[in-house]
Amino acid sequence: MKWARGTTPDGLEITGVITDDVFHPRAGFGSDTPKGEAVPLSDVALLPPVVPGKFIGLWNNFKAAAEKAGNDHPTHPLYFLKADTSLSGQGAKVDIPASAGRVVFEGELGIVIGRTCKNVTVEDAEQAIFGYTCVNDITSLDVLNADASFPQWTRSKSFDGFGVVGPVIDTDVNWKDLTITVLVNGRERQSYPASDMILPPAQIVSLLSQDMTLNPGDLIACGTSLGARPIKAGMEVEVLIDGIGGVSVTMTDPEKG
Incomplete structure (x- = not known):
């Protein structure tokens, strides 16, 4: 099942399920209760499929990159x-502020939490995962490494729009079968x-739930692997995961409008 958020031509924001290119509104995230008439997907402007209370990102979680x-x-x-203001979605224009300096894409798999988790076992954690989505964890390398005494993880990753999520949350995919691919101007740059x-x-x-309570809608980006590269204004960057889809944004220069 593919869950999504979007706006209709009359500006109504809807949450629901996509089947056969039709958007079926529901009463809320994960709800079985219909809310309004079905809408052709072509009439819906997709938003990030979830608005996370916590947007958590991992570092050093892939064997090839670690080695x-x-x-x-x-x-x-x-x-x-x-x-939370870093969140952006399908078709967004993402500014690269002058203060960000050198910026890289990081294509990642995102985990969406479906139920409250506190000190849960791995088995219970499996049941708490609502589904998976695509993430582009855009990062300013210059900001991250600007102060040798304190790597600035939060600042480097929190510029407006630097948390790209979408296009949907898929509840049926097997994460072990997935490949994360990034296209820059249509050319494969990461896979x-x-x-x-x-x-x-x-x-x-399970491990994060030992540190903090995870709530429905929280988002965890699983980290990236080899191939992350710098991007500049004017580039279109798309993260693709077969079975989930692709989320694409265009990088822009705020000084040029």
Whole structure:
């Protein structure tokens, strides 16, 4: 099942399920209760499929990238938080502020939480995962490394629009079968298997729930692997995951309008 959010031509915001290119509004995230008439998908402007209370991102969670960098495999998620105002979705224009300097894309698999989790087992965590989505965890490398005494993870990843999510949440995919691909101006720049994760989704959720309560709608980006590269204004960047779809944004220069 593919869940999405969007706006209709009359400006109404709807949440619901997409089947056969038709958007079926529901009463809310995960609800079985219909709300209004079905709408052709072509008439809906898609929004990020979830508005997370917490947007959590992981670092160093793929074997190939860890081994190339000489990093040990973590036994607990190494994570940061992205600001809620970093959220953007399909078709957005994402400004690269002058203060951000050098910026890179990071194509990632996103986990969407479906029920409250606190100190849950791996087995219970598996049941708490609502579904999966595409994430582009855009990052300012210049800001991240500007101060040798304090890597600025939150600031470097929280510029407006730097948390690209979409186009849908798929509740039926098997994460082990997925490949995360990034196209820049239509050219493949990153492609790696989700199965190369060090900490798999259910274990990520279980371990994070030891640190904080996870709530329905919280989003966890599983980290990226090899191939992340710099991007500039004018570039179209799309994260594709077979079975989920693709979410594309265009990078822009705010000084040029």
